[in-house]
C-alpha cells in the first residue's frame with residue numbers, strides 16, 4: 242500500500258502540475274470524460290500511538306494479545322490446565338470466574354483467557370494432550386503498569402463489550418461512565434489517519450490533476466504523559482479502595498504528576514476480554530469507581546477555600562494580614578479549640594470558622610459611597626465582585642484539562658440567591674456558609690489542585706494537563722499560556738505563614754509535618770460537612786514552601802477529619818516525590834494508611 246502511495250505521488254508530480262483551470266476546461270469538452278477516483282493511502286500501516294510516562298517508560302502500546310478459548314461443551318480438567326499454565330488452583334478458578342459476565346453463568350459460556358506469550362507457547366507445545374483448547378491472537382492495547390486507569394482511559398473501539406454491559410446495567414447514567422481518559426481525548430492523534438488522494442483520470446487512463454484537496458497520510462502519534470508512574474502507583478496504594486481523589490502537579494508548569502480517582506482499578510479491566518465479571522461488579526458498585534472523580538465531580542471544598550477567601554478579602558481591602566477577630570461561636574461553630582486568632586496567620590493555622598465568617602462579612606457588607614446607604618445593592622455588588630475575583634482562580638468554568646467530561650463546578654451569583662431565597666433582601670447571614678467553603682460552592686479536584694498551584698506561584702498558573710508531548714512536538718498550545726488571577730502576589734505571600742503554621746505545633750495538621758527530613762510544607766486542612774453521612778476530609782498543600790515543586794490536593798469522601806485522613810496521604814506523596822524513600826519515622830504510618838486503603842475505609 243505504501244508503495245502504491247509513492248507511485249501515485251511521483252506520477253502526479255511528474256505530470257507538471259496541471260492547473261485546475263485547465264482541468265475545468267477539459268471537463269466542459271463534450272467528447273472527453275473524466276473519472277474522479279479516491280485513493281486511500283497507508284490505511285494498513287497505521288499503528289495506534291503509544292502512551293509513555295514523563296520518564297519515557299512505555300505505559301500502553303498496541304501489540305498482540307494471546308487468548309485461550311476454553312471448550313464449550315467437553316468437561317475440562319481445570320487443575321491439570323492450571324498446572325500446564327503454571328497457575329495455582331485458586332488463580333485458575335478466579336480467572337475463569339472473572340471472565341464470565343456474572344456468577345452462575347451456564348456451563349459452556351464462552352471463556353477467553355488472556356495468556357502471556359510464554360503461557361501461550363506452553364499450550365501450543367501441549368496441543369496433542371489438549372485438543373479442545375483453542376489459541377488465538379488479537380491486536381489490542383497492552384498495559385505495562387497496573388496504575389493510572391483514570392488517566393489512560395481506553396480506546397472506544399476496544400471497549401464495545403464494556404459499553405454493552407454498561408447500557409444493560411446502568412442505562413441512564415451510562416453516559417457519565419464513558420470517560421476514555423487521554424485515549425479518548427487524543428483519539429484522533431493516537432489513531433493517525435490514512436492519506437486521501439483524489440486523482441482525476443481521463444479516458445486514456447492519464448492522471449489529469451486532482452478533483453479535490455488531497456490529505457497526507459499521518460501515522461498515529463505517541464503521547465508523552467506528565468504522569469510519573471512511580472509516584473502514580475504509590476499514590477494509588479494510598480487511595481486504594483477508598484472513595485475520593487488525589488491530584489499532584491508541578492505548579493511551575495501545570496504538569497500533573499499523579500492523578501488518582503478512588504476506588505482505583507486495573508487499567509486493562511475495561512477492554513480485556515476476560516474481565517466481564519470485574520466490569521459488571523464495577524458498574525453496580527455503589528462507590529462508583531468508574532466516575533473519573535478529579536475531573537467529573539465537583540464538591541464543596543470546605544475550609545480549604547478559606548485560602549481563596551482570604552486572598553480576595555486582602556485584595557479588596559476587607560482585611561489586612563494583621564486583622565484579628567474573636568473566635569465568636571455565636572456566629573458559627575468552631576471545630577477546633579484554640580487561642581484567639583489575632584491575625585490572618587492565626588486564623589489559618591487554627592482554621593477558625595468565626596475568623597473567616599467575619600472576614601467574608603466585612604467583604605459582603607461594605608457599602609461604597611456610590612451606593613450611599615443602599616445595602617441591598619451593595620451586597621449584590623460585593624457578592625458579584627467577590628465572584629469575579631474568585632473566578633479568576635479558574636473556578637466556575639472548565640480549566641480545559643485534556644481529559645473528557647471535565648465539570649465546571651459552581652459559584653453562586655447574586656441572581657442565584659435572589660431566586661433561591663425568593664427575595665432580593667437576603668442578608669449575609671443567609672449566605673455566610675460561603676465563608677467556610679460550604680453551601681453552594683462546588684469545585685473539582687483539578688480545580689482544588691490548581692488553586693493550590695496559584696497560591697504556590699503567588700498569582701498565576703498554567704492549566705493543568707496530562708500530556709506534555711505529542712509525537713515530537715510539545716503539548717497543546719493552550720497549556721503553555723500563563724494565566725493570571727486578579728490578586729496581587731503580595732496577597733498570596735500573606736497566606737504563607739498561616740499555611741506553614743498549619744503544619745506546625747498547634748496547627749490543624751501538625752502531625753503531618755515533614756520538618757524531620759528538612760522539608761517545609763505549606764498546607765490547609767478541610768473537613769467538609771456532609772448531610773448524607775460522615776464528613777469528607779480534604780487537604781491541599783505544596784512543598785518546599787519557599788520553592789514549590791509539588792502541589793497535592795486530596796479529598797477522601799466520608800473519611801472524617803481532614804487532618805487525620807487526607808493530610809498524611811498528601812505529605813507522603815510529597816516526600817516520595819522530593820526525596821524518594823519515606824523516612825523510618827513514617828513507615829508505620831504509611832503501612833497503616835495502605836492497610837486502610839486496601840480495606841476501603
Ligand SMILES: [Zn+2]
Pocket residue numbers: 568569575576577579591592593594595596
Ligand atoms: Zn475559632
